[in-house]
Amino acid sequence: MQPHKYDIRLSGAEKQALRQLKHDGQSERRLADRARIILWTAEWLAVDTIAERLEIHRDTVIAWRQRFLARRAAGQTPLDRLRDQPRSGRPPTFSASQIAQIKAVACEKPAELELPLSRFSLAEVMVWIQQAEVVPAISLSSVWRLLHQAAIRPWYYRGWLFPRDPAFAAKAGVVLDLYQRCWLGTVLRPDDYVISADEKSGLQILARLHATVPPTPGQTGRYEFEYERHGTLAYLAALDVFSGQVFGRIEATTGIEPFGHLVDQVMLQAPYGSAHRVFWIVDGGSSHHPNTSPARLQGCYPNIRVVHLPTHASWLNQIEIYFSILQRKALTPMDANDRLKLAERILCFQEYYDRTAKPFNWKFTRDDLQERLRAMPDPKSENL
DSSP states (O other), X not given: OOOOTTOOOOOHHHHHHHHHHHHOTTSOHHHHHHXXXXXXXXXXOXXXXXXXXXXXXXXXXXXXXXXXXXXXXXXOOTTGGGSOOOOOSSOOSSOHHHHHHHHHHHTSOGGGGTOSXXXXXXXXXXXXXXXXXXXXXXXXXXXXXXXXXXXXXTTOOOOOOOOOOTTHHHHHHHHHHHHTTEETTEEOOTTEEEEEEEEEEEEEEEEXXXXXXXXXXXXXXXXXXXXXXXXXXXXXXXEETTTOOEEEEEESSOSHHHHHHHHHHHHTSTTTTTOSEEEEEEOSOGGGOTTTHHHHHHHHOTTXXXXXXXXXXXXXXXXXXXXXXXXXXXXXXXXXXXHHHHHHHHHHHHHHHHHTOOOOOOOOOHHHHHHHHHHSOOTTOTTO
16 A cells, blocks of 8 residues: 555554544534544545545645644644644634633523524524624624534534433443453353344335436436325344344334244354354343343243343444444335335345445444443533
8 A cells, every 4th residue: 555645653642632632522623623634644544535524625634734744743742733823913803702602602592592492593693692792793604613613503403312221331331342242351252142133113115106216417316205105014133243244034013923033033043053152132122121031032042141221222232223224225215015015125135235244343332431421411400
């Protein structure tokens, strides 16, 4: 492989400092982006790829590569290498106090400012600033620039849930250890396997009233908004975490018996039937309830170990990653006029996926979980 013109090789300490800056919510957006430039350069990403990911000009990527190397040679710390140097120019338009007030407003819930809004848009932040006389005048672009620097997007919300399982950390930690090939402090044997399983239930079979139109030059693909329902089906799947292979089946519905069919499908073939242990990671649904499924499954297959996720932790179940891939690539848009056609599409996609299947590059560990839990606000706090 040919070296980059500006070859950046990072020490462990430098990587740690840059990764911390990339993930630190207090860091300015531009510093975090510069950290990403250096980290991705060290991973041999091309200039154009980095520029596209960060939505910046390729010359900016090249410039910060050069500056990083030059400032490293001067003995500066990783953080100082990414900071802007003092420079002359037009004095700042707004004072530090005014900038702080602008950012603080964007971090408020509009209802607490007696506004009939659930979230701010950029224009509404600007209007509030002007009406409150925080500054004499300000443009929309200036508001955007100040918020962008601090990575504040008051118009963007996403859903989330507080862990309500009192043993959340302990249960999740066991699963994360298995992904690292460890069980109760002991390294897994070569003939130990980890299976991540779940059901994609209630899949509606939808037939569009008019045929879906593929993309053409200058025109996106289109699908009919109206549809006819033709019932539902369930897709049960199990992922071998260490090989990436998927096993799946179509059933009319979910339940103990359909899930048992999936377990049989996996366990009655090599190498799982003769394995030392096969760990099945599942949620607490009725098909594999914590109170009944361990004894039931071990009664059929003594080498099975059932490992349950804590409540609200489907994001720790790797089969959900596969389900999201299936949804995007094979089920959206949905246009199937009968159960057989949809079942065939799902199972054919599974076969297509398995041809090049490889394990997911899972990096989230027990230590990462503890750090995330420590950073979570108190759900009883009045500031939420």
